Amino acid sequence: MKRTLALALITTAIAAPALADVNIYSHRQPELIQPVLDAFTAKTGINVNTAYVEKGMVERLKAEGDRSPADLVMTVDIARLEEVVNAGVTQAVDDPTLTEAIPAPFRDADNHWFGLTSRARIVYASKDRVADGEVTTYEDLATEKWKGRICTRSFTSDYNVALTSAHLAHHGAEATKTWLEGLKANLAKKPEGNDRSQVKSIWAGECDISLGNTYYMGQMLADPEQTEWANSVRIIFPVFEDGGTHMNVSGVAMTKAAPNREDALKLMEFLVSDEAQQIYAQTNHEFPIKPGVARSELVQSWGEFTPDTLTLDTLAELRPEALKLIDEVDFDG
Incomplete structure (x- = not known):
């Protein structure tokens, strides 16, 4: 047994x-x-x-x-x-x-x-205060028409450093520094929080547009506390003047x-x-x-866009120089 x-x-x-x-x-x-x-x-x-x-x-x-x-x-x-x-x-x-x-x-x-x-680095725009076609390029965000209308998380965050690296690749150091200075001058408040909290600021009327990653829209719509924020904005795919949407x-x-x-x-x-x-x-x-x-139905509803053709290796190589420029203009200060 x-x-x-x-x-x-x-x-x-x-x-x-x-x-x-x-x-x-x-x-x-x-x-x-x-x-x-x-x-x-x-x-x-x-x-x-x-x-x-x-x-x-x-x-x-x-x-x-x-x-x-x-x-x-x-x-x-x-x-x-x-x-x-x-x-x-x-x-x-x-x-x-x-x-x-x-x-x-x-x-x-x-x-x-x-x-x-x-994921794409896009613009969240107020449905009430930003007209269709008002946002077109990343370069445009540094123009005076956006004075006091932009919110963003810290520009030393990985996502914004990568975006700055892309601007650097397209336009060089001098133009990128000028762009950072113009963007900083257009901020409605000091950089803080994450991408979702910028959408909350738009909903609260503190600013009209913000930078963010596409997938946060899906996350906000799935969160009852944040659904109202998400519904107050729409997604816009800006491009670089000589390129596409940053990826x-x-x-x-x-x-x-x-x-x-x-x-x-x-x-x-x-x-x-x-x-x-x-x-x-x-x-x-x-x-x-x-x-x-296939993309999800929600993502498909945002429409088509043209991805930028910069290689990811290029973004990584330019990261130290991008961080240096962000520090030089004291973007988060």
Whole structure:
């Protein structure tokens, strides 16, 4: 009888092995990526553990070295992706599933990072106080007609630094400094808060327009406390005078240590699948990276636009100079 029980236990253990794990260090708030991670676990039986690391991710990975439990890094903004790569804490992933799914402009040439979603840096405009066609270009935001009408978060935030890098790439340092000075002169109040709080300021009548990322509209409409703010504005896609609408990405990279490399690679491949890209599109209202995956109905309702053609590498390279110019004009002061 004891022998029979032992055999039964062994058989059960073989039939139902312990679940594996993939560990992620994420700059992205957990609720934004959890739906797609849950879908991966349901599909593969592989658990995913996420540690939200708001600051000091590179320092943490360096300190942990080969002992790091992290398999993957997930973050927003090309500068943060380049930061982890340049720190030497990632590894190249040569995988045809990834390179075939992700267009070349949205992945590292050496396969250290891969874009997962994209977003546009747009203008939120008051439906009551801003006429159709009144906002056209990013350059126009520095003209006097917007005096006292603009709100923004800190210009040293990743999203605004990337936008400044794009202006720098299009127009050079002198013109970008002048643009920053004009934009600062048009602020209705000192930069503070996040993109959503700028929309609240428009709703409250404190300003007429603000800079923001597209997907925040979806998040606000899903939050009963913020729905009224969202409904007070419309989305406008400005362009650079010699380009298109500024774009940025969220992305993933495999750490150098990656103790669970095989399962981590499975997750990376899932993240660029039609299923995962559709989950991103429907739950976060971000633009899918993979060609052929439809945007959510809400995102489609915002209309078509022309993305800027600047490479993400260019934005990352110009980040230090952009930050220097933002500091020189004391934008947040």
